Amino acid sequence: MLTTSTGLADGALAVEPAPPLHAPLGAGLHWLDTPTRPALLYVPPRLPHWCVPPLLVAFHGATGVPGDMLTLLRTEAAQRKVLLLAPSSEQVTWDAIADGAFGKDAASVQHAMATVFDHFAVDRDRIAVAGFADGASYALGLGLANGDLFTRVLAYSPGCIPPGRRDGRPTIFISHGRRDTILPLTNTSHRIVPTLENDGFHVDYIEHDLGHQAPDSIVTTSAELLG
Template sequence: MTEPAPPHRQPEEGHRHGRLTARPAAVTAPGPTGLTSVPDPEGGTPALRYVPADGVGPYRVMVLLHGAGGSARQGLDLLLPLADAHRLLLVAPQATASSWDLIAEGYGPDVRRIDALLGAVLAAYPVAGVTLGGFSDGASYALSLGLTNGDLVDAIVAFSPGFAAPLVTHGRPRVFVSHGTYDRVLPVDVCSRRLVPRLHSLGYPAEYAEFSGGHEVPAEIRQRAVDWLVG
């Protein structure tokens, strides 16, 4: 994980550095509620969006990122059962390839897609905060993008991450990390048990939940993460 960069935007920073340009805006035409499919502006697989059905904001926006080989629906399902009770507006994109661009060739198309999705949400719904979250490769990507964009993202939820690799950092988002002690896909000893102390040493407020299990997100961990997020 890189050292924090100066807390200002460098002129050369853009999507290739993982930077998001979306920002909260005045809502002029409220968007739909419930589960909807969101077309990809670049012609790729549509994203999914869920807005609590009662339509009463403001919402905490959560961008949820699937693991390698996964789907937008798998990302959405990470927290869909908890969305209504906790006023969560969920956005789940589909990676351009089998996993997220950073893991393959570096930041690029997935940053653009997430930026466009966030821009549309922030223009159509009243928002109380922006969170990036995910599982496995999606958790690594959420950490990397979240630390890069702490001037927009105020919280990160990482279920069983492998790493964090921001090219630049901004702000100090708070972080929730969980990991199973018997994870054989991303072993806890070389992943979260190294990552979380590193976050602490760099000044990030990080909550760590270790559980007896494998490469998974148990229901009690999902609930703990949301309680931490909204509490």
């Protein structure tokens, strides 16, 4: 269900699961229209007709494309029967990072999620948001702003937490590479994690010995939080 948002600048999404209006989309990849650039939806194979699947909304890094998140998360989504929605930023990175406020990208996320809810009876207790690098920062910002909607946030190598409201208490997973020279630990996760913990959020934090990347083992560990 999609409703009119009056506070999108602070990241508040006006969308929620509702009984589907249309038949489920078939297994595979689907491009979904949005007010800006299309979003990519992956429907795992052999999804039982009675299944109420989880939904993972995943944001690419700066200069990236939705397919990047499919490459990173598709295997886990297929094994765990998770719908995987990968939006696309209108600019080279996401609105809250480029402009300091949520705007067109957040509106497109809202629109794409409403389309998913029109076709699938999504498990409202297992709607998560994820991202890599700038996408991880965006996932943190949007996830914290909509903790009543997103129950889990998976952030791989985030750079910051964009400004916005705080609502709800999502579970947060953060990973970062000790050899990351693009978004070094000391300027990013070493500040982000304590800030979140001081604000009362539960954070599962893992450092790995690689650089600016999310290794498969880290993705598998984080996906276990999807249930």
